[in-house]
Amino acid sequence: MLNYIWLGMIVVAVVTAGARDAFVDGSPHIAAVTKAAVDSAETAVKLSIGLIGVMSLWLGMMRLAEKGGLVGLIAHAMRPVMSRLFPDVPKDHPAMGCMLMNMAANVLGLANAATPLGIKAMEELEKLNRTPGTATNAMCVFLAVNTSSIQLIPATAVAILSASGSKNPTAIIGAALVATTVSTFVGIVAVKLLEKLPCYRLPDPQQPENLGSTSSATNGETL
Amino acid sequence: MNGAREVIELLSVWAIPALLVMIPLWASWKRIPVYEEFVEGAKEGFQTGVRIIPFLVAMLVAIGMFRASGAIDWITQACSPLLAWLGFPHELLPLSLMRPLSGGGSMAIFSDLVKTHGADSFLARAAGTIMGSTETTFYVVAVYFGAVGVKRTRHAIPAGLLADAAGIMAAIWICRWLFVSC
Structure with a gap:
């Protein structure tokens, strides 16, 4: 699902911007798309890094709430x-x-x-x-x-x-x-x-690795 | 109604400081070494932040390109006859399309709607209700699933988008009932 939506957004973006530049008006939409791609990548990293601070704060608080039994009380x-x-x-x-x-x-x-x-x-x-x-x-x-x-x-x-x-x-x-x-x-x-x-x-849970070796061992025995 | 506003303001100002003092106080009363345990919990913050990066880059780049191309305007134009037939106000379509993609983008469209149509208009109120009853589904999916390395999201996105669509429809319906009929 996400594969198609992701691909779809990128394809629609480039095709729409290209079509607008070619047929509708001269303003460089395709340049705006390029700029958006680069800028968004930078924003994503900034957001993730920015999250570290509040994340540490609330994970610390959460640990206190957990150790103090507050979380268990609410959960109950x-x-x-x-x-x-x-x-x-x-x-x-x-x-x-x-x-x-x-x-x-x-x-x-x-x-x-x-x-x-x-x-x-x-x-x-x-x-x-x-x-x-x-x-x-x-x-x-x-x-x-x-x-x-x-x-x-x-x-x-x-x-x-x-x-x-x-x-x-x-x-x-x-x-x-x-x-x-x-x-x-x-x-x-x-x-x-x-x-x-x-x-x-x-999907079925991944088969443990030893399962493969036992089946090959049985094969060996039958051979 | 003024009273309600004061309560909301008070709540939004006090909610976080209240939690920040209540939780350590409670823990301390339970004889937890608060500083030590806080640091222990906070340690995980860094790894998680770094783990999210590739997921958020993938998502925000696609959304950023989509927004910059102006595809949303074209979709709005193409759909407006259908929307008119359904009784969906076409002014709200760009907001509805942007809402699951980008929090900042939808906030900008909302502010613009408020400015063009007036803060007490039906459109501004319906837009505000939409903002309050839906979420940036794609951002939440990228961050939450990214944090645990889940790439195959199964039915999470269709369900999230259905919830957004239901929220938008309900918002328009209830606002029309509350603010237009009288």
Whole structure:
């Protein structure tokens, strides 16, 4: 899926820019595409490096919350919901606590805390992954919850409306709450249905290496 | 309504400092050596940041090229008859297409919509609701899966995009109901 989307974006970009330059107007769109490619690569590295600071801060905090038993307490309280959402994850696995902390940060709109906590949760989920390099069902559910936005208050949007002279910038809060509930619900239903489709089926876990040697040994015996 | 605004402002100012003081206090009360354990946890930050780089480069380069080519304008033009028939305001299509790709890009389109149509217009409010109820799906996928080296993302992207589409539709529908009928 991602292979095609990625390729598609690059091909559409170059073809569109080329076509505009050739047939529509003279302004150099293709030069803009080149510049965007180089600049975006630089931005990506800056973003990743920039993430290291907040990441270390929240991973440190997370460690304190974990050691102090705070994460376990929250995880225990939310157990019925979490075990239904993530049936493949053992009920007391640290991944549950991390995912909950990430969702809590998302609900409160703390984006710079949510990302490090989410990454930590993914690392915990990866420990349960028997097919490295391929996403597990639990990872996809977690991603769907994250990408559907579960924040309670759209603080940035309210701030922009307010700065632009809106008389009632908080008017959108109720609407956003309804819309975000719908998107989260659809995201969870979609991810749970899609995981059953044959084209998204999880590949068989990689065969342990000794299995190959035993089968060749049996072959040798029969020969 | 003014009260609600004050509560929100208070919450956004105090949420992080409150967590930064509550968590170490709680841990310390549980007799955890807070400084030592904090440093131990923070150690992992660097590796993760570096591990994400190739994934984010791949994603942001493709998105950056796509944006710069102006393909979104063309798609909007090509789709506007269909959108009119569906009752989807065509002014909101560029935002809807940009939203899963880029946080900065969609924020710029949103600000522009607010400026052109007025901060209390239906379009500005619907756009704000869209901003608040959807996420930059591709960025989240690149960062989260990149951190654990997952390259085959299976159904994560279709599900994320369906959630975004549902959020956008719900936003337009509820805003039309709340802000237009009266």
